[in-house]
Amino acid sequence: MTALPGPTDAGLAASPVVIESPTARVDPRKGRGRRLAEVVVPPLALVAVIIGVWYFISYQVVERRFLLHPPHDVIQEGFLTWENLSDILDGLRYTTKVAAIGLAIAFALGIGIAVVMSQSKLVERAVFPLLVAVQATPILAMVPLIALWFDTKTTARVIVCVIISFFPIVLNSLFGLVSADAGLHDLMTLHHAGRWTRLRKLMLPAALPAVFAGLRISAGLSVIGAIVGDFFFGRGERGLGQLLKQYSSSTNTAELTLATVIVSSLLGITVFLTFGALQNLVIGKWHDSKSGGGR
Amino acid sequence: MSAEITDDGPLRVRAPGEALAFDHVGMTFPDGTHAVDEVTFGVGRGQFVTVVGPSGCGKSTLLKIASGLLEPTRGSVTIDRDRIGYVFQDPTLMPWRTVRGNVEVLAELHHLPRDERRRLAQHAIDLVGLNGFEDHYPKSLSGGMRMRCSLARTLTLRPPIMMFDEPFGAVDEITREHLNEETLRLFEQEGFAGLFITHSISEAVFMSTRVLVMSARPGRIVASFEVPFPYPRGSELRFDPDFAALSGEVSRTLRGRSPRKTMNERSEGMAAGRAPASRTPMGPGGAAPERQ
Numbered sequence: 001m002t003a004l005p006g007p008t009d010a011g012l013a014a015s016p017v018v019i020e021s022p023t024a025r026v027d028p029r030k031g032r033g034r035r036l037a038e039v040v041v042p043p044l045a046l047v048a049v050i051i052g053v054w055y056f057i058s059y060q061v062v063e064r065r066f067l068l069h070p071p072h073d074v075i076q077e078g079f080l081t082w083e084n085l086s087d088i089l090d091g092l093r094y095t096t097k098v099a100a101i102g103l104a105i106a107f108a109l110g111i112g113i114a115v116v117m118s119q120s121k122l123v124e125r126a127v128f129p130l131l132v133a134v135q136a137t138p139i140l141a142m143v144p145l146i147a148l149w150f151d152t153k154t155t156a157r158v159i160v161c162v163i164i165s166f167f168p169i170v171l172n173s174l175f176g177l178v179s180a181d182a183g184l185h186d187l188m189t190l191h192h193a194g195r196w197t198r199l200r201k202l203m204l205p206a207a208l209p210a211v212f213a214g215l216r217i218s219a220g221l222s223v224i225g226a227i228v229g230d231f232f233f234g235r236g237e238r239g240l241g242q243l244l245k246q247y248s249s250s251t252n253t254a255e256l257t258l259a260t261v262i263v264s265s266l267l268g269i270t271v272f273l274t275f276g277a278l279q280n281l282v283i284g285k286w287h288d289s290k291s292g293g294g295r
Numbered sequence: 296m297s298a299e300i301t302d303d304g305p306l307r308v309r310a311p312g313e314a315l316a317f318d319h320v321g322m323t324f325p326d327g328t329h330a331v332d333e334v335t336f337g338v339g340r341g342q343f344v345t346v347v348g349p350s351g352c353g354k355s356t357l358l359k360i361a362s363g364l365l366e367p368t369r370g371s372v373t374i375d376r377d378r379i380g381y382v383f384q385d386p387t388l389m390p391w392r393t394v395r396g397n398v399e400v401l402a403e404l405h406h407l408p409r410d411e412r413r414r415l416a417q418h419a420i421d422l423v424g425l426n427g428f429e430d431h432y433p434k435s436l437s438g439g440m441r442m443r444c445s446l447a448r449t450l451t452l453r454p455p456i457m458m459f460d461e462p463f464g465a466v467d468e469i470t471r472e473h474l475n476e477e478t479l480r481l482f483e484q485e486g487f488a489g490l491f492i493t494h495s496i497s498e499a500v501f502m503s504t505r506v507l508v509m510s511a512r513p514g515r516i517v518a519s520f521e522v523p524f525p526y527p528r529g530s531e532l533r534f535d536p537d538f539a540a541l542s543g544e545v546s547r548t549l550r551g552r553s554p555r556k557t558m559n560e561r562s563e564g565m566a567a568g569r570a571p572a573s574r575t576p577m578g579p580g581g582a583a584p585e586r587q
Contacts (some may be wrong), residue, residue, distance in 0.1 A: 049413070082566070164433075171454075179389060182381045183384075183385060183387035184387055184389060186364055186383070186387075186403075187381070187383075187387060187400075188383075189363075189364060190362055190363070190364065190379055190381055191401055191404040191405065192404070193404050197404065201400070201403070202389070205389065205391045206391075208391065209472075283391070283431060284388050285435060286391045286432040287390065287391070287434075288434060
């Protein structure tokens with residue numbers, strides 16, 4: 001397909017490559033426990049170093065404490081004080097809900113658009129520039145319009161989330177759909193398979209690894225989208241975005257800002273790992289995910 | 296699609312004894328590449344015809360034309376395209392399906408009921424010796440086993456004609472010889488008409504009732520050799536002096552002659568070559584070798 005963009009066109013979601021550390025391959029001769037240790041210990045060690053640096057900056061570098069509270073203050077204020085923690089947990093729950101709805105819509109929409117595009121060159125040529133345009137428009141520019149056209153509660157937040165997260169799904173799914181093996185296409189032709197059969201029995205399953213690669217990227221983006229949307233639209237329930245806005249507006253709640261950032265980051269990590277596990281569950285049996293998104 | 300598939304049911308072939316016939320077939324691609332020219336020959340049931348030729352001489356194009364994947368620009372092909380067996384250059388398996396799933400897929404495409412699919416697939420899996428591996432995914436199979444799986448898939452519908460597009464080029468020598476012998480065993484059991492493409496002369500002579508030599512582009516059939524060795528053929532045939540002599544002759548023809556000059560002379564030779572009946576013990580199909 002000639003209209004597929006090169007890596008430079010697509011920014012974030014250029015190629016359907018699962019984000020895996022290239023050095024994460026493990027030696028099969030070593031025991032399971034030792035392998036696990038090799039995977040877990042290095043990042044934990046790095047986190048420990050970062051916390052150390054954090055303490056150092058907090059006590060030795062910054063002159064005013066509120067610029068960077070030490071870690072134990074953040075934990076004390078954000079996670080061990082119930083009023084604050086319950087606010088953050090409510091925000092987390094709401095943001096997770098928005099992200100989940102947004103991702104579900106982005107997924108259905110993305111797959112649908114990709115399937116239609118894969119069936120007709122004409123549609124592909126017509127739709128692709130439009131998708132790129134939507135993707136390239138800064139979300140900030142769309143916020144007033146969304147606020148104007150929709151309510152500024154959940155709907156608006158979900159829309160922002162969908163706009164931010166659906167592009168990698170379209171791009172990766174389309175890539176997957178059109179990359180089905182030419183020989184298998186010949187096999188379908190030889191046995192008089194129709195368009196629908198070809199899509200169902202060949203193109204969709206062949207696209208699965210790429211779809212999952214896109215889904216993993218989009219899942220992360222949907223969390224960002226939910227927080228960004230929440231940040232802009234103040235009405236309705238408060239998600240992590242509103243909390244960030246509120247906490248960061250005062251130096252008295254600087255610890256809580258940091259706590260919210262940590263929770264947001266944990267949500268992103270959890271979502272990424274969840275979809276990695278889901279991918280393994282669905283296609284791990286036949287697909288070697290370590291080799292990337294292709295076949 | 297309407298054909299009923301039974302273990303010993305009638306296999307419908309258009310011309311009696313002849314499953315496939317090329318009639319003055321020529322192919323020029325839109326980019327001007329003149330791939331094949333003036334190809335005329337037939338393959339009957341119980342015949343195993345191999346086309347050898349240099350790389351890029353249009354051998355594979357010939358198969359694509361026969362199977363209907365390509366439309367020839369000149370001439371015509373007579374074939375029943377209902378159930379063509381086509382073995383690709385690569386195993387061309389669906390990585391998301393197990394061995395059984397891959398073997399069943401053609402029966403699925405022909406809308407056979409589930410029980411029937413299972414039965415046909417199991418039969419084909421047994422034929423190629425993959426039993427015990429039904430639930431394995433292609434990624435855990437060796438190259439030779441993948442090729443076997445591909446063979447089994449092709450065999451499920453009991454095609455009256457089997458086409459092979461250099462299928463064993465990518466496997467090692469030992470596996471290749473092994474697969475050659477197994478393919479011949481299947482040929483004897485199933486009695487299909489075989490059309491095999493290869494650039495290996497020994498493979499061609501070992502497998503076939505007849506070897507056709509194709510010239511470089513545009514691909515023309517420049518010589519035809521009847522292969523007299525009876526089936527079943529075992530690996531010891533490869534060390535037979537007659538086998539070596541015939542292979543040598545094919546080899547000389549393949550590289551020694553300028554195709555344009557020998558074309559006419561050889562074509563006549565082909566026609567004259569019809570006189571000595573093929574000595575294959577393959578039943579009535581073998582008796583109708585050539586089409587004019």
